[in-house]
Each structure stands twice: as C-alpha cells, then as structure tokens.
Amino acid sequence: MKQSSTTAAVRNCCSRNFPKSLSVLLLPLVLGLAGCGKDAEQVEAPPRPVRTVTVELSDTANPVSLTGRIEARNEAGLGFRIAGRLIERSVNVGDVVEPGEIIAKLDPQNELNALSSAQAALNAANGQLNKSRNAFERQEQLLANGFTTRAVFDQAQQALLAATSQVDDASARLKLARDQVAFTELKADTAGVVTARGAEPGEVVQAGQMIVQIARENGRDAVFDVPAQLLRNLPPDPLVTVRLNDNAAVTAQGRVREVAPQADPATRTFPVRVGLIDPPAAIRLGAGITGSVVPQAGSAINLPASALTRIEGAPAVWVVDPATESVSLRNIEVAAFDPAMVVVSQGLEVGEIVVTAGVQALHPGQVVRLLGVQP
The missing domain is CATH 2.40.30.170 (Efflux pump adaptor protein, beta barrel domain)
Structure with missing residues (x-):
C-alpha cells in the first residue's frame, strides 16, 4: 500500500512538472529507494574466517x-636499637658494605651526657667504698683489742657491703651508658649490597625502624x-x-x-x-x-600461545561448536606457558576445536568460517 501511494505521488508530480519520458526514468529509481531499508535489514554479516586447532593430548616430558x-637468599633490614635523630647515612642503594662498616649515625649528645653522669656516679661510689672499707678495718682492729662494741662493728660492716653494692650498680649503669653511645652507630653485620633505604638524615627515627636493607652476599x-x-x-x-x-x-x-x-x-x-x-x-x-x-612424563593439552585470551582476569580460549559453527569463550587453567606454547591442565576436552588466529575480533555466538583445522 505504501509503495502504491509513493508511485502514484511520483506519477502526479511528474505529470505536472516533468516530461513524460523523464518520469519514466525516475520511477524505477524511486521504487528502489523505497525498498532499500527493508533489504538492508535482511543482510547478515558474513562468517568471520579463523584458523583453528583440534585439541589432543601430547607428551609433557618436554622442558x-x-x-x-x-x-x-637472605635479606635483612637494619635499624638502630634506640630512637634518635639521624645525622648521617653513608650508604645508598647499590653500595657494597663490609662487616663492621658504619652505615648510619644518630645524634649522640644525650647518650654522651648519660655516659658522663654514669662515670661520675661510679667515681662517687668508689669514694664511698674506700671510706666504708677504712672504717670497717678500724672497727675490726678495735673490736679485736676490746676497744669497741659489736654493734658499732656490725654497722661498719653493713656500710661496707652497701658501698660495694653501690659500686656494682654504678658499674652496670656505666656499661649500659657506653652501650647506648655505641648504639648511636649502625654497623653492617655481614657483607652485602644495599637494596633499599628507609630514612634520610635529619629525620627522627624510632628504635627498630628500617634504615637500610641489605641483601647478604651468601x-x-x-x-x-x-x-x-x-x-x-x-x-x-x-x-x-x-x-x-x-x-x-x-x-x-x-x-x-x-x-x-x-x-x-x-x-x-x-x-x-x-x-x-x-x-x-x-x-x-x-x-x-x-x-x-623437565616435568615428569605424562600427557597434557598443548595449544599455540596465540589462542590464549582473557575473560574477567582469567585465561580463556574461543571454542567452536561444529554443529552451528559459532564460537563461545571458555575459561581454562594454564599449567605452564612460554612465548610459543600454552600447556592447559583443565577446561578443554580432546577433540574440541579451538581458535588459534583471529581471537581479538570475535564475540560470543559469532558464526565463523574455518580456514583450517589442524588434526
């Protein structure tokens, strides 16, 4: 009906404004244009040519x-045992270090002051010990001659023991202060190569914080x-x-x-x-x-690496349905791969047809034309 109306309109127009011979020439053209939309809807895309391979088992004893x-093999992060302000780091990434080499330093002023205080405390304790020892020796002689009492002698003896303990305590504190001063220097415990650094000079670092990371040369x-x-x-x-x-x-x-x-x-x-x-x-x-x-002898499915693609971040291949000659995307599990070959452990069966060339231009359900199936 629509085509008849269009034909009639063209005839009327041509009869009024154009010669009859010209209208006869235009009529087939107008009729062709009226039906072109319907013909375009009926045109289907031709099957896309692809190359394929038939899945089969092969020996996996190949390398x-x-x-x-x-x-x-061994990598360690070195850090200070105490907190403080980093004033020097003498190594950078890639430097080779030797055992005992100083690689970083903290500001030692507080530790040096503590060392001086501990040394003074030890000197005072030694003075008190000498005084208590002299008093004890005098009381010991007096007691032997009967010129003092046992109570006074016991007090002198107790004072000597207390002074001795104070010296021991001050000596331990002095050793601790010396260790604290030594802890302001970070030394390499073995030969190696610096692979990372964790702090820069001027930063205040905490005890145990990684200053440098060393790959040991063992x-x-x-x-x-x-x-x-x-x-x-x-x-x-x-x-x-x-x-x-x-x-x-x-x-x-x-x-x-x-x-x-x-x-x-x-x-x-x-x-x-x-x-x-x-x-x-x-x-x-x-x-x-x-x-x-070289793995143990066995069987597996080997595919050309060009067949591999991805779906949702997992490896996959395009599989051809022989009945409809359409393709579908299937996830697989890859056991090993190299630039030329993929070893598939799960996801495929022997005899199935897998696309090996043209995988980038396919979509699910697309009809394909097989250029060659490799047995």
Whole structure:
C-alpha cells in the first residue's frame, strides 16, 4: 500500500512538472529507494574466517619454561636499637658494605651526657667504698683489742657491703651508658649490597625502624611463580636451568629450595625459590631470567600461545561448536606457558576445536568460517 501511494505521488508530480519520458526514468529509481531499508535489514554479516586447532593430548616430558627474577637468599633490614635523630647515612642503594662498616649515625649528645653522669656516679661510689672499707678495718682492729662494741662493728660492716653494692650498680649503669653511645652507630653485620633505604638524615627515627636493607652476599635465589599443575608434575629435587633474559649465554643451575605453602590470591600460582649453585657475577639482583625444567612424563593439552585470551582476569580460549559453527569463550587453567606454547591442565576436552588466529575480533555466538583445522 505504501509503495502504491509513493508511485502514484511520483506519477502526479511528474505529470505536472516533468516530461513524460523523464518520469519514466525516475520511477524505477524511486521504487528502489523505497525498498532499500527493508533489504538492508535482511543482510547478515558474513562468517568471520579463523584458523583453528583440534585439541589432543601430547607428551609433557618436554622442558617447560617460566619467567622469574633474581633475589637475595637472605635479606635483612637494619635499624638502630634506640630512637634518635639521624645525622648521617653513608650508604645508598647499590653500595657494597663490609662487616663492621658504619652505615648510619644518630645524634649522640644525650647518650654522651648519660655516659658522663654514669662515670661520675661510679667515681662517687668508689669514694664511698674506700671510706666504708677504712672504717670497717678500724672497727675490726678495735673490736679485736676490746676497744669497741659489736654493734658499732656490725654497722661498719653493713656500710661496707652497701658501698660495694653501690659500686656494682654504678658499674652496670656505666656499661649500659657506653652501650647506648655505641648504639648511636649502625654497623653492617655481614657483607652485602644495599637494596633499599628507609630514612634520610635529619629525620627522627624510632628504635627498630628500617634504615637500610641489605641483601647478604651468601647466595642468590631464582624466584618463579609456578602453577599448581606444574608443581604436581615436577620430579623430586628437580634440576633447574636459569638463563638471563638479556643474555642467554649467561646460565646457572640450581635446586628447588622453598615452595610457598599458600598460592598468590591474584594469580593462583605458588612462589618457588630455586637456590642457584655458584651463580656467575653477571646474574645480579633483580635481573629478569627464564628457568627451564623437565616435568615428569605424562600427557597434557598443548595449544599455540596465540589462542590464549582473557575473560574477567582469567585465561580463556574461543571454542567452536561444529554443529552451528559459532564460537563461545571458555575459561581454562594454564599449567605452564612460554612465548610459543600454552600447556592447559583443565577446561578443554580432546577433540574440541579451538581458535588459534583471529581471537581479538570475535564475540560470543559469532558464526565463523574455518580456514583450517589442524588434526
């Protein structure tokens, strides 16, 4: 009905204002424009071409690579035993320190005054001790000759004991004051490298506050974040080969020294520390590394790394439904990965089809055209 009205209107207009021959030419064009909206609604997007791979089990005895970092085996934060104002810090991050080296100082004026007071108290106590000792010796001789009483002798003896105790107390206080003066200097207890600083000169610091952090030079650890599936497949006491990311020629070997008892809440991986055996000097703290290890023999699903994507912060892949040739996004659990391959421990079944190229342009339910299914 709408098309008939439009045709009639065009005929009337053309009959009044245009020659008949021109109206005949315009009529098909107007009719085509009237129906173009309906045709556009019926046009569907063509299937998107993608490359895929068929899921199958493969041997997992091949070496698995993980990225990690170099950390000190033992790292300690050094701080003063007393509070005070920091007047000097002689080291910075990256400096090498030796045992007994002074690395920071507090203002020692209050402690020096306390030391002087303790020394004076000890001198006074020694004077009182000498006086009490002389009095006791005189009373002892008088008592032997019968020229004094036992009560006076006992008083002299008691005064001598009190004076001796005062000297002992003053000596202990003097030692404590000397220790307090010594505590105003912070010394390195072992050789190492400064990795962090916690206070600047002029600040008032508290007892135990970290002033510098030192990585002790008694070992290096390679630290990796390892998935639980790979941990289960590791052989007992595996030998791990470590290479520097910026220089693959620099290598070292080590053994697993520590496995964290709890997984990281964000990545669900377990930090593993590998103690390196005589690492070369080129393997420095904080260096990026790649470690490789051969897991126990078994079977797993290997996919090209290009198939991996993410959904809600978790790894996922696009799976093709053979019946409808549409795709859906599915979460998977990754056991290990490297730049070329992903080892999947859960989430896929043998025989399923996974998209390996074109994953960035897909959306759930989209129809695809398979360019090639690798058996």
